[in-house]
Every structure is written in C-alpha cells, then in structure tokens.
Amino acid sequence: MAIAALLLMFFITPAANAVENDAQILRLGIDAADLGTGDPHRAASRNDRAVVDMIFNGLLRYKPGEAPQIEPDIATSIPVPKIADGKQVWRFELRRDVMCHPGPRTEGYQLTADDVVFSLMRAADPDVSSYAGDYEGMTASKVDDFTVDIAFDTPLSSILFFPKVADYAGGFIVCKKAVESLGDEDFGAHPVGTGPFVFKDRVAGERIRLAANEAYFRGRPQLDGVEVRYLPDFEKRDALLRDEELDVIFGSEKPEWFDAISGDESINVDVFGVGQVITMHFNTARPPLDDIRVRKALAYAVDRDVFRSLFAQGVVENVYSPVPAEFLPGGLSREEAARLQLDYPYDPAKARELLAEAGYEDGFKLKLVTSERGHYLSNYESLRDQLAKVGIEIELEVVEHREMHRRIREDENAIVIYVAWRPNADVFLTRFFHSDSTVVTGKSPDTNFSHYDGIDKLIEIARSARDPADQVRIWKQAQVKLLSDAAALPLHYVNLVYARRKNVDYGHPLTAAMALYPQFTETTRFKD
Structure with missing residues (x-):
C-alpha cells in the first residue's frame, strides 16, 4: 500500500512532478559555461558533481555539510564485513521506500537490488565510467530484492571501502531501467536518480531546472525546485546576486571582493571545505629536473605565503603533504614535515646554492602551459615571478582549461601545478604518484606528472592493510619518501567560497562538503 501511494505521487503531473512556485525555486549561479554531463559515473568537474548530488543517492552518504562523516543513505545501516569463500563481503540491506524518478522513457518505480548491482558494476566498467x-x-x-553483497578478492579497510559506495563519483546509484532505455549518452543528458530533486529540463549554455521529488524517501523537499544558471562571468553572477535575481552563487577568493561584499547586509559568504589541494609536480624524468638538487632548489625558491596572499584571508591554508592532513587521515601536519626537514621553508639563498651545485648558477628557462582559470593562472604567474628571483625564467602560454588538461597529460610541462580533491589517501597517492598512473607511459595513464616510481610498493601495501592505523602509518611513510625525493611540493588547499542571500537556509551545518558545493537537500529552504 505504501509503495502504491509513492507511485501515485509520480503520476499526479507528467512534468516531473514539479510544483511551479517561483518563490520556492532556489536559483544557483555557477562558474561554468554549461553542463558537461549529468551521468554521475562520468561527472568529474566540480559543477557537474553539484548537479548529480541533487539527483542521486549512494548506499551510504557523506553527512551533508559535515564530511567526512558517513551515514546510511539508501542502505538501512553501515555493514561490518565478513569473510566468505576466501573473499571479503560487505552485505547491504536496502530501504524499501526508495523510488526511481520517472524519466523520458520510464515510469517511476521502486528501487531494488537489481538497480544497485547494475549501478556498481557500471561504475566498474571503464567504457562508461x-x-x-x-x-x-x-x-x-543480488541476494534478494533488497539485499546486495559486495565482494573483494583483497580485503579493504573501511577507510578505503566506504567512499566507493558513498554518494560521490562511482558510488552514486543509477536507475537501471532509465539507463537501459535511454542509453549511456542520453542518460547523461537526462539523468534519472532517486534523490531529492528530479531533472526537469535544460537550455544548453543557459540553465537546467530540477523539480522537487514528491516521493523522496526522506520527505518532500521544502523547496519546489532548483534552477542552475551557467554563468562563467563572475561579475555577472555577483551582480545578479546583489540584484536578487540569484539566491546562491559560486563566489570569488579575491580579497577585494570579500571586502566589498562584507558591506552588504543582505548577503552571507560561506567559506568551507573540503579544500581542493594545489600541488606543484616536478617531472623527475626530464632535464634539468631529473637532478634532485634542481627539484629541491625549486622547492626552496617558492614561498607558500606568497601564494596564499593571492586569496582572501581564511580561504587558503598551507599544506605540507599531498594528502591534506586537515581533511583526511594519512596526511602530514606542518609539525611532522618540519621535524623531518621536509617542509621546504622559503630559502632563496639555499635555492641558488643548490642550482650552482647542479651546474645551473645562471639558472635556466622553461616554457609552461597554464589554464586561463583563476586557480591555475594566478599560481603559475606567482611561480614565474618567484622563480625569476633565483634566475629561472618561466615563459607561460595561457590556453583554455580543457586544452591545458590535454597538453599536461601529453607530458608537455616540466612543472605542473594541479588543483584536485580525492576521497582518501590511497586515491591521492595512486593517481598522482604510482608509476602505473604516469602520464603517457604508465600502464593506466592518469595524473602522475612527476614520473615518480619511488612509492609503488608502499601504496600497494597500505591498500591491502586491514588495520586503518597501519594504513595511516604507511601513507605517511610514502609521503616522507616522495618529499625526500622532491617529486612534488604541496602548496596549499583552497576552501570553497559561496555567497547566498540571507533568506537561504541550507538546512544543515556547513563545515565540509564532498559534493564541492553547499548541498541542497530536502531540508534546504527559504526563511520567512
């Protein structure tokens, strides 16, 4: 009877059960030209992740605004693994009140184990994920209609397993019938999930509209919908927020904007994690950076505080290991790095001394490609200016963001500044520092721009460790090794900055969000 009532809600109106009431439509302005994809297993950009977060669920979820705390989502509880037939097995019991949204070619229906198994195996398919x-x-x-077993040949700790089934990246659960009826490409254009908001329509390059999910298992959202406006021009986003034509925008990290907006009593600025980590990667295989003395000279020649001064106070904080200790287990604190003399404090005299020892007393020249986007361009420009003081001349070529990503993956830059967030230390270290991930030449080329192969074994040992404390110890050991070899220099993490009109209540605390935006849920509302 309860399921029949839920199904009835979907058929009240054919247009994705939207209640048209402009007063309850939250308008979000983001810094992108368009939606890349609404397919959660392909969504990699920050802005695409925000959209899929509103449409889909995971077996588990990061507690809204309080990451990395994890709680059940469409699962009824957080399981404890067992060993069966030599494999580690995690058994999930599913809620029975979770409904797949209606789609262009499918009616709304009750989500079952078939959808979950299909979704997880799809996330594991390199052709579509x-x-x-x-x-x-x-x-x-599938064990039964509402029970799923997930098995691994090599046991995983909870630190590594839970992010795989949480509401992030491949952990989002898609609706099998919708994917099969639409095909993978069209599914990305019209995503169908189980979340608090239902995809309604899209005007390419302008906006998408989401409607409240009347049958959401946590209760109907207090908002009637969300309109996502694609506005890459910050000045335009800012003006529309001030003119009350937008309710929330992706803000700016620039000090002058913070100073200006602080005088507007109708607007709040939210600064929150998780902070995307900005790291400088040195190509250890390319002269002159194949000489460790040169790499260490580069590290001593730059001042983290100069980079930090580019941003408003509180937006950026220095980091001392590729895994940010502030957000994830396995990172090195400043004190730990300094105790091992691996914090690389600013010391231009030492940088010149090391360059002279390596035969580069007069410095050298490098040509680097950078994106036109703020985080990349400002950091590369600062790097250029700082290295000039020790005789290293950097010529920058500024290109479109996608072009930069293409070219750095073709191994064009001897120094790569990269902005990234990853869900745990294993993913950070594997994707950036395992030899299999080396750009161009690796077994599975990814983002190992440094061509570094010095911690492969440590990464693999940590991954197979069952005790989280052992994993943390080995991850730290791996980072001590790569910092000793000066394969990379972690610079800082950049918190997220959003601005909202004061009548917007997110409905939850906001300290850190894995979704990389403030998160609009069933509790988000407009205050009276």
Missing part, C-alpha cells in the same frame, strides 16, 4: 579504476577486484551480487 570515469572511476572504473577504483572498483577493480570488486563484484556485486
């Missing part, structure tokens, strides 16, 4: 590498060695199987 950007996250397939995270699911190697995994099998998912």
Whole structure:
C-alpha cells in the first residue's frame, strides 16, 4: 500500500512532478559555461558533481555539510564485513521506500537490488565510467530484492571501502531501467536518480531546472525546485546576486571582493571545505629536473605565503603533504614535515646554492602551459615571478582549461601545478604518484606528472592493510619518501567560497562538503 501511494505521487503531473512556485525555486549561479554531463559515473568537474548530488543517492552518504562523516543513505545501516569463500563481503540491506524518478522513457518505480548491482558494476566498467579504476577486484551480487553483497578478492579497510559506495563519483546509484532505455549518452543528458530533486529540463549554455521529488524517501523537499544558471562571468553572477535575481552563487577568493561584499547586509559568504589541494609536480624524468638538487632548489625558491596572499584571508591554508592532513587521515601536519626537514621553508639563498651545485648558477628557462582559470593562472604567474628571483625564467602560454588538461597529460610541462580533491589517501597517492598512473607511459595513464616510481610498493601495501592505523602509518611513510625525493611540493588547499542571500537556509551545518558545493537537500529552504 505504501509503495502504491509513492507511485501515485509520480503520476499526479507528467512534468516531473514539479510544483511551479517561483518563490520556492532556489536559483544557483555557477562558474561554468554549461553542463558537461549529468551521468554521475562520468561527472568529474566540480559543477557537474553539484548537479548529480541533487539527483542521486549512494548506499551510504557523506553527512551533508559535515564530511567526512558517513551515514546510511539508501542502505538501512553501515555493514561490518565478513569473510566468505576466501573473499571479503560487505552485505547491504536496502530501504524499501526508495523510488526511481520517472524519466523520458520510464515510469517511476521502486528501487531494488537489481538497480544497485547494475549501478556498481557500471561504475566498474571503464567504457562508461570515469572511476572504473577504483572498483577493480570488486563484484556485486543480488541476494534478494533488497539485499546486495559486495565482494573483494583483497580485503579493504573501511577507510578505503566506504567512499566507493558513498554518494560521490562511482558510488552514486543509477536507475537501471532509465539507463537501459535511454542509453549511456542520453542518460547523461537526462539523468534519472532517486534523490531529492528530479531533472526537469535544460537550455544548453543557459540553465537546467530540477523539480522537487514528491516521493523522496526522506520527505518532500521544502523547496519546489532548483534552477542552475551557467554563468562563467563572475561579475555577472555577483551582480545578479546583489540584484536578487540569484539566491546562491559560486563566489570569488579575491580579497577585494570579500571586502566589498562584507558591506552588504543582505548577503552571507560561506567559506568551507573540503579544500581542493594545489600541488606543484616536478617531472623527475626530464632535464634539468631529473637532478634532485634542481627539484629541491625549486622547492626552496617558492614561498607558500606568497601564494596564499593571492586569496582572501581564511580561504587558503598551507599544506605540507599531498594528502591534506586537515581533511583526511594519512596526511602530514606542518609539525611532522618540519621535524623531518621536509617542509621546504622559503630559502632563496639555499635555492641558488643548490642550482650552482647542479651546474645551473645562471639558472635556466622553461616554457609552461597554464589554464586561463583563476586557480591555475594566478599560481603559475606567482611561480614565474618567484622563480625569476633565483634566475629561472618561466615563459607561460595561457590556453583554455580543457586544452591545458590535454597538453599536461601529453607530458608537455616540466612543472605542473594541479588543483584536485580525492576521497582518501590511497586515491591521492595512486593517481598522482604510482608509476602505473604516469602520464603517457604508465600502464593506466592518469595524473602522475612527476614520473615518480619511488612509492609503488608502499601504496600497494597500505591498500591491502586491514588495520586503518597501519594504513595511516604507511601513507605517511610514502609521503616522507616522495618529499625526500622532491617529486612534488604541496602548496596549499583552497576552501570553497559561496555567497547566498540571507533568506537561504541550507538546512544543515556547513563545515565540509564532498559534493564541492553547499548541498541542497530536502531540508534546504527559504526563511520567512
């Protein structure tokens, strides 16, 4: 009877059960030209992740605004693994009140184990998933309509397993009938999930509209919908927010904007994690950076505080290991790095001394390509200016963001500044520092721009460790090794900055969000 009532809600109106009431439509302005994809297994950009977060669920979820705390989502509880037939098995019991949204070719229906198994195996398929590498060695199987087993040949700790089935990247659960009826490409254009908001329509390059899910298992959202406006021009976003034509915008990290907006009593600025980490990667295989003295000279020649001064106070904080200790287990604190003399404090005299020892007393020249986007361009320009003081001349070529990503993956830059967030230390270290991930030449080319192969064994040992404390110890050991070899220099993490009109209540605390935006849920509302 309860399921029949839920199904009835979907058929009240054919247009994705929207209640048209402009007063309850939250308008979000983001810094992108268009939606890349609404397919959660392909969505990799920050802005695409925000959209899929509103449409889909995971078996588990990061507690809204309080990451990395995890709680059940469409699962009824967080399981404890067992060993069966030599494999580690995690058994999930599913909620029975979770409904797949109606789609262009499918009616709304009750989500079952068939959808979950299909979704997890799809996330593991490299032909359709950007996250397939995270699911190697995994099998998912149906026990009954509301029970799923997930098995691994090599046991995983909870630190590594939970992110795979949480509401992030490959962990989002898609609706099998919708994917099969639409095909993968069209599914990305019209995503169908189980979340608090239902995809309604899209005007390419302008906006998408989402409607409240009347049958959401946590209760109907207090908002009637969300309109996502694509506005890459910050000045335009800012003006529309001030003119009350937008309710929330992706803000600016620039100090002058913070100073200006602080005088507007109708607007709040939210600064929150998780902070995307900005790291400088040195190509250890290319002269002159194949000489460790040169790499260490580069590290001593730059001042983290100069980079930090580019941003408003509180937006950026320095980091001292590729895994940010502030957000994830396995990172090195400033004190730990300094105790091992691996914090690389600013010391231009030492940088010149090392360059002279390596035969570069007069410095050298490098040509680097950078994106036109703020985080990349400002950091590369600062790097250029700082290295000039020790005789290293950097010529920058500024290109479109996608072009930069293409060219750095073709191994064009001897120094790569990269902005990234990853869900745990294993993913950070594997994708950036395992030899299999080396750009161009690796077994599975990814983002190892440094061509570094010095911690492969440590990464693999940590991954197979059952005790989280052992994993943390080995991850730290791996980073001590790569910092000793000066394969990379972690610079800082950049918090997220959003601005909202004061009548917007997110409905939850906001300290850190894995979704990389403030998160609009069933509790988000407009205050009276």
